[in-house]
Amino acid sequence: MKKKNAIFLLIVLAAFALLYWMGTFAEGPKKRTGLGRSPVLSANGEEIIFSYYKDGEAALYTVPSSGGKAQLLLQPQTLDSFVRPAYSPDGTKLLYIKEYEVEGKPYSQLMMYDFKKQQSLPLKDIDHYIKEAVFAPDGNLIYFIKAEGYQKSHNSDRLVPEDYDIYKMNLDTYKSKRITTFNLYSLSSLQVSNDGKYVMYSLYNGKDLVQRLNLETKKVKTVMPEPEYESGAANGPIIGSPALSPDGNTIAFSDVATSSENGTYLYEVFTMDINGDNVKQVTNFHEHVTSPVFFPGGEDLLVTVDQNFAAGQPDYEYWRVSKDGSKRDEIIIEIPKK
Incomplete structure (x- = not known):
């Protein structure tokens, strides 16, 4: 009898564990x-616009650059x-x-919001991937x-965009023109100099x-830190998120x-x-610091700090x-909250 009771108890515990697992994990991560x-700064440096994710979907908010209560600007209506x-x-x-x-294929549509009209206008069709x-x-x-295309991810069956290039669009005609033929797997941190020359x-x-x-x-110049600069990365600099100062004389960037x-x-x-000379370390967070943006005047920077880097979901702060x-x-x- 004791043996039967023990077996019955094990079955009950197993069933309970299964139900708990299904209720806890059935919805996935x-x-x-x-x-x-x-995040980005307004031209006068007084306002920040940023994305805020809730359950995996991001809306756009505004907040004074000194911080405070954010205001919802644009909320997605679908997924x-x-x-x-x-x-x-x-x-x-x-x-x-x-x-x-x-169906596992990412898309992204270029949009433009008019603050006066409080309306959004699509600038490109929905069947593109614009970074x-x-x-x-x-x-x-x-x-x-x-x-320009997609390829299969090395780690899953998902498709990932590839063959990146830079384009320009005239907002009077909405016509686009390709200005580079790089066909790169990775291209980012696009910025136009304040004089509009490059x-x-x-x-x-x-x-x-x-x-x-x-x-x-149409000439291209590569800008890299001076030879004396020693990155903390084993195989050389891992330069990310370069940002140009308002006067065009300084580049801020993230590296190990x-x-x-x-x-x-x-x-x-x-x-x-x-020109890559006079490299100086600005921050000392001992975390993952990235996405620098210069304030007007060029003496301060807005940076993003990930307090949970390499440990699952990111936990960003702005400084x-x-x-x-x-x-x-x-x-x-x-x-x-709403």
């Missing part, structure tokens, strides 16, 4: 909630995410990317990064590079500064002159730091 990675915002020079319009997925976009200083041209971007082509494209001569006790790379923000690294203040943001 919990989707991320929190700040997005790439989309709004990411990569970019202000127009006069602050009346906003570019952003509408991301979505169909990011920025305004030219005159506000009539935009530049964007678009993938675009800067980062790419991976066997190694990480920062380049400037002269829009008149050191490693944690378990060997995880720790990224900080550095600055260098436009304002001085270019010389002497000051830093977290930008505390309160997200409305």
Whole structure:
């Protein structure tokens, strides 16, 4: 009898464990909630627009650059995410990317929001993958990064975009023109200089590079840290998120500064002159610091700090730091509950 009771108890416990597992894990991994990675500043530096994820979907919010209560700007109506915002020079319009997925294939549509009309306009069809976009200083041209095709991921059956190049669009005619023929697997951090003469971007082509494209001569110049600079990465610099200062003389970028006790790379923000000289470390968070953005005047930077890098879902914070690294203040943001 004791044996039968023991067997019965084991069956009950197994059934309970199965029901618990089904109730807990049947919906799959919990989707991320929190700040997005790439906030942007208004032209006067007084406002930040950023993505905020809730259960894996991102809306766009605004908040004073000093922090405070955020305000919802754009909320997706379907299973989309709004990411990569970019202000127009006069602050009346906003570019952003509408991301979505169909049967394992990612898409992203280039959108433009008019603050005066409080309306969004699609600038490209839905069957493209556009990574990011920025305004030219005159506000009539935009530049964007678009993938020409897809390939299978090495780690899954999903498709990933490839063959990236830079395009421009005239907002008077809405006609686009391809201006590069890179066909790259990785291309990002697009930025137009304030004089409108060149675009800067980062790419991976066997190694990480920062380049400037002269829009008149079509000549490309690679900008890398001076030979004396020693990255904390074993195989050379892993340069990410380069950002150009307002005067065009300084580039801020993210790179490996050191490693944690378990060997995880720790990224900080550095600055260098436009020719790669005079490299200086700005931040000292001992975390993953990325996506620097210069405030007007060029003396301060907005940076994104991931407090949970290489440990699952990211946990981003926004900080304002001085270019010389002497000051830093977290930008505390309160997200409305509704």
